[in-house]
Amino acid sequence: xxxxxxxxxxxxxxxxxxxxxxxxxxxxxxxxxxxxxxxxxxxxxxxxxxxxxxxxxxxxxxxxxxxxxxxxxxxxxxxxxxxxxxxxxxxxxxxxxxxxxxxxxxxxxxxxxxxxxxxxxxxxxxxxxxxxxxxxxxxxxxxxxxxxxxxxxxx
Amino acid sequence: xxxxxxxxxxxxxxxxxxxxxxxxxxxxxxxxxxxxxxxxxxxxxxxxxxxxxxxxxxxxxxxxxxxxxxxxxxxxxxxxxxxxxxxxxxxxxxxxxxxxxxxxxxxxxxxxxxxxxxxxxxxxxxxxxxxxxxxxxxxxxxxxxxxxxxxxxxx
DNA sequence: TTTGTTGCAAAACGTTTGCAGCCTC
DNA sequence: GAGGCTGCAAACGTTTTGCAACAAA
Numbered sequence: 001x002x003x004x005x006x007x008x009x010x011x012x013x014x015x016x017x018x019x020x021x022x023x024x025x026x027x028x029x030x031x032x033x034x035x036x037x038x039x040x041x042x043x044x045x046x047x048x049x050x051x052x053x054x055x056x057x058x059x060x061x062x063x064x065x066x067x068x069x070x071x072x073x074x075x076x077x078x079x080x081x082x083x084x085x086x087x088x089x090x091x092x093x094x095x096x097x098x099x100x101x102x103x104x105x106x107x108x109x110x111x112x113x114x115x116x117x118x119x120x121x122x123x124x125x126x127x128x129x130x131x132x133x134x135x136x137x138x139x140x141x142x143x144x145x146x147x148x149x150x151x152x153x154x155x
Numbered sequence: 156x157x158x159x160x161x162x163x164x165x166x167x168x169x170x171x172x173x174x175x176x177x178x179x180x181x182x183x184x185x186x187x188x189x190x191x192x193x194x195x196x197x198x199x200x201x202x203x204x205x206x207x208x209x210x211x212x213x214x215x216x217x218x219x220x221x222x223x224x225x226x227x228x229x230x231x232x233x234x235x236x237x238x239x240x241x242x243x244x245x246x247x248x249x250x251x252x253x254x255x256x257x258x259x260x261x262x263x264x265x266x267x268x269x270x271x272x273x274x275x276x277x278x279x280x281x282x283x284x285x286x287x288x289x290x291x292x293x294x295x296x297x298x299x300x301x302x303x304x305x306x307x308x309x310x
Numbered sequence: 311t312t313t314g315t316t317g318c319a320a321a322a323c324g325t326t327t328g329c330a331g332c333c334t335c
Numbered sequence: 336g337a338g339g340c341t342g343c344a345a346a347c348g349t350t351t352t353g354c355a356a357c358a359a360a
Contacts, residue, residue, distance in 0.1 A: 023314080024313095024314055024315065024359050024360075025359075026314090026315065026358080028315080029315095045349080045350080046348095057317095059318070060317095060349095060350085061316080061318080061351080061352085062315080064349095064350060065315080065316090065351095078237050080236070080237055081235070082233050082235055085348080085349065086349085086350095100280065103286065109283070113278070116274060116275070116278070119270060119271060120290075123268070123292070125255065125266070128257075128294055128295070129294045129300050130293070130294040131258065131293055131295070132292075132293050132294075133290065133291060133293065134289070134290070134291045135275075135288065135289070135290050136289045136290075136291075137278070137283070137285050137288045138285070138286055138288065138289070139283055139284045139286040139287075140283070140284045140286070141283055142282040142283065145284050177339090178339080178340090179333085179335075179338095179339055179340060180334075180335090181333080181334075181339090181340060183340080199324090200324080200325080201324080213341085213342085214342045214343070215324095215342095216325090216326080216327085216341080216342070216343080216344095217340080217342075219324095219325065220326095220340080220341090240323085241324080241325095
């Protein structure tokens with residue numbers, strides 16, 4: 001059961017932000033927003049740019065520009081995972097989750113944990129105003145985990 | 156009351172690792188290790204390199220090389236905080252902690268939380284072997300937090 | 311009409327690599 | 336003595352910037 005978040009609703013949020021900041025509502029920006037809206041996975045700037053080719057051609061510079069704006073208005077978050085190029089992820093239509101990153105193959109997996117969420121959400125500081133948090137668990141995924149004896153394939 | 160970890164003890168760990176991996180025990184590597192041992196703060200590769208100048212001159216390439224080795228043997232961890240160049244941090248002589256990163260000025264602060272630690276340490280997955288985790292809390296530090304009316308200094 | 315935005319290419323940035331000489335083993 | 340390691344400089348991948356043409360307001 002997914003949250004019913006429509007592209008129109010997100011578009012409105014984005015439009016309102018662009019308006020507030022006196023930024024222009026260009027077709028490129030909306031094309032990028034829609035692409036992100038339609039995808040579920042983490043993405044990096046270049047892949048997004050290439051993947052858009054069929055629908056709408058934008059330059060990488062514009063992708064970075066738009067990503068920056070979307071970060072500012074919290075429509076996406078940035079994940080600079082160790083060993084990978086920076087990944088981005090939409091924040092709407094997804095429940096709070098955390099990440100498992102395989103240090104060997106770079107695969108990123110999500111998981112949710114109500115107790116962790118509750119605990120972190122309740123964390124406050126007198127001298128620091130939290131906007132968001134990132135919890136990354138690094139390790140080895142099943143495929144990369146050294147198998148306990150099984151024809152011992154070298155590396 | 157700090158843990159009594161001596162440079163000699165750490166040096167032994169490093170030496171053992173170099174030996175195991177058939178890597179050479181060069182003065183540069185030990186100079187870098189000592190520099191890291193003596194410092195308490197997070198550091199980045201270039202700053203470390205520059206800060207070493209007075210004691211021992213090493214090239215940035217060697218610093219990166221050595222950092223890589225130290226990451227492999229878990230003497231340090233890497234923190235690619237959003238908006239900052241990658242920071243590294245020694246893992247010895249420090250208690251488990253988490254990070255507060257100011258999105259505006261880039262200041263990084265540490266904090267400890269027993270409950271969070273316990274909860275995260277107990278987290279396991281059948282299909283993922285956790286080696287370490289990073290918890291980053293992004294937000295605004297006291298200095299960067301918008302003050303509630305007080306002569307309203309612009310920016 | 312004004313001024314922000316685009317695409318492009320060049321530059322910047324942090325990091326890695328190739329190589330000749332050096333030094334550990 | 337062999338081969339890993341060093342410093343240097345060049346190369347790399349990612350991200351940013353400068354600029355002329357363009358288009359949103």
